[in-house]
Amino acid sequence: MQIQSLRTPLLDQFNTILNIAATNEHVPEIERMICIVKERIRCTVNDLPFKRYPILMKRDIVKKETAWINMFPHKDGVSERLSPLTVVTGLEVNFLRSCRVPFGAYCEVHDKPRISNTKTSPTTPAIALIPNGNAQGGSFSCL
Numbered sequence: 001m002q003i004q005s006l007r008t009p010l011l012d013q014f015n016t017i018l019n020i021a022a023t024n025e026h027v028p029e030i031e032r033m034i035c036i037v038k039e040r041i042r043c044t045v046n047d048l049p050f051k052r053y054p055i056l057m058k059r060d061i062v063k064k065e066t067a068w069i070n071m072f073p074h075k076d077g078v079s080e081r082l083s084p085l086t087v088v089t090g091l092e093v094n095f096l097r098s099c100r101v102p103f104g105a106y107c108e109v110h111d112k113p114r115i116s117n118t119k120t121s122p123t124t125p126a127i128a129l130i131p132n133g134n135a136q137g138g139s140f141s142c143l
Contacts, residue, residue, distance in 0.1 A: 003018070037066060037069070044103065048103075050104070061103070063130055067130070070088075098131050102128070103129060106125065106128075107126055107142070108123035110122060
């Protein structure tokens with residue numbers, strides 16, 4: 001009943017019909033999309049050389065796969081040319097920035113600038129996760 005109250009405002013303001021599913025009622029479109037995300041996650045996991053994954057990496061695998069699905073226009077979407085990401089955020093997808101470092105790649109990350117005359121390395125080993133979404137594209141989440 002809590003969601004039922006949204007039906008009229010959504011129809012009036014956004015011309016959107018709210019379809020409320022009952023308990024244990026199947027919604028095939030959503031179930032199919034969940035299967036697609038799970039398949040893509042399995043592909044990513046099988047492509048990586050690791051045997052165990054920290055929670056942070058598992059979370060970012062799911063984020064990465066859902067982001068990639070939303071980067072391309074859907075045949076039944078609101079636009080034939082614009083991706084769901086562009087429709088919702090207004091930002092165009094820049095693949096040169098988003099595909100710079102593959103997920104799970106080993107990389108050396110620069111530490112905060114500090115002046116040091118020691119022989120310690122100015123970088124730290126890390127595993128690249130997902131782009132953080134800044135305009136420059138220079139930063140990725142790392143583990």
